[in-house]
Amino acid sequence: MHALKKYEKLKKILKEMGSVLVAFSGGVDSTFLLKVSKDQLGSFAAAFTATSPTYPEREFKEACALAKGFGVEHLVVESNELKIKNFAENSTKRCYFCKSELFTIARTHADRLGLKHVADGANADDSLDYRPGSVAAEEIGVRSPLQEVGLTKDEIRFLSRSLSLSTWNKPAFACLSSRFPYGTEITGQRLEMVAKGEELLRLLGFTQFRVRYHDTIVRIEVTPGDIARFSEEHVRRQVIEGMKLVGFTYITLDLQGYRTGSMNEVIDTA
Numbered sequence: 001m002h003a004l005k006k007y008e009k010l011k012k013i014l015k016e017m018g019s020v021l022v023a024f025s026g027g028v029d030s031t032f033l034l035k036v037s038k039d040q041l042g043s044f045a046a047a048f049t050a051t052s053p054t055y056p057e058r059e060f061k062e063a064c065a066l067a068k069g070f071g072v073e074h075l076v077v078e079s080n081e082l083k084i085k086n087f088a089e090n091s092t093k094r095c096y097f098c099k100s101e102l103f104t105i106a107r108t109h110a111d112r113l114g115l116k117h118v119a120d121g122a123n124a125d126d127s128l129d130y131r132p133g134s135v136a137a138e139e140i141g142v143r144s145p146l147q148e149v150g151l152t153k154d155e156i157r158f159l160s161r162s163l164s165l166s167t168w169n170k171p172a173f174a175c176l177s178s179r180f181p182y183g184t185e186i187t188g189q190r191l192e193m194v195a196k197g198e199e200l201l202r203l204l205g206f207t208q209f210r211v212r213y214h215d216t217i218v219r220i221e222v223t224p225g226d227i228a229r230f231s232e233e234h235v236r237r238q239v240i241e242g243m244k245l246v247g248f249t250y251i252t253l254d255l256q257g258y259r260t261g262s263m264n265e266v267i268d269t270a
Helices: 003-017 028-044 057-070 094-113 124-128 133-140 153-162 188-203 224-231 233-246 262-266
Strands: 020-023 045-051 073-078 117-119 209-214 217-222 250-253
Touching: 003 028, 003 153, 020 028, 020 094, 028 045, 028 057, 028 153, 045 057, 045 094, 057 073, 073 094, 094 117, 094 133, 188 209, 188 217, 188 233, 209 262, 217 224, 217 233, 224 233, 233 250
Parallel strands: 020 045, 020 117, 045 073, 217 250
Antiparallel strands: 209 217
């Protein structure tokens, strides 16, 4: 099905839903979903964002600006995943524990506001990766309209551009907890190391990247086209010095380059 036909189907589904509270991060997918929800439902569409140590302040500020620009009610709650039972130990079900609490809180606020549904920005591509958070969404009755109509990330970017959304070409982002190998404890200090490491890469002009934490080792992922930049002496020196200041001892570059869910490559999902 063509992206435009999926878009029309999405609008129809949202109309039928009647009212919705969108779990909103300010990323490509949730921004597109919030915009279309607002267009179809007006004041019966609202946004919900949880602040936390795994959610950079820069991302939060961008989400607030977007929600304000759309003219939607934006609920913000303080959250700290590190206090969620079983989260910090970082098992393969980490995302499930986080989403279970997040969606439960969202459902409570939706009920308070008289909104029938809670929706997230999961898309069709997400079903191709290991996503335990989707189990929590299903248990709590959270809808994933973009996934329901089969919209892929590329199609969402295409449609976002046609709607003049500034996020249409925004780099993919996942919460900072995804930077740790399963079984490695997640702490506030380690999250700060990752956040500072990624800010360093951003300031050096990289756009799509990940700083993966492996104890004293940092594994840097950038797009294949950016790998050659590390042969430039000034870039290499700044990365090494910066990552050591952050707290890493050994600085490595992943020759496979950036890819979503690289920490899931060790999981046997068969």
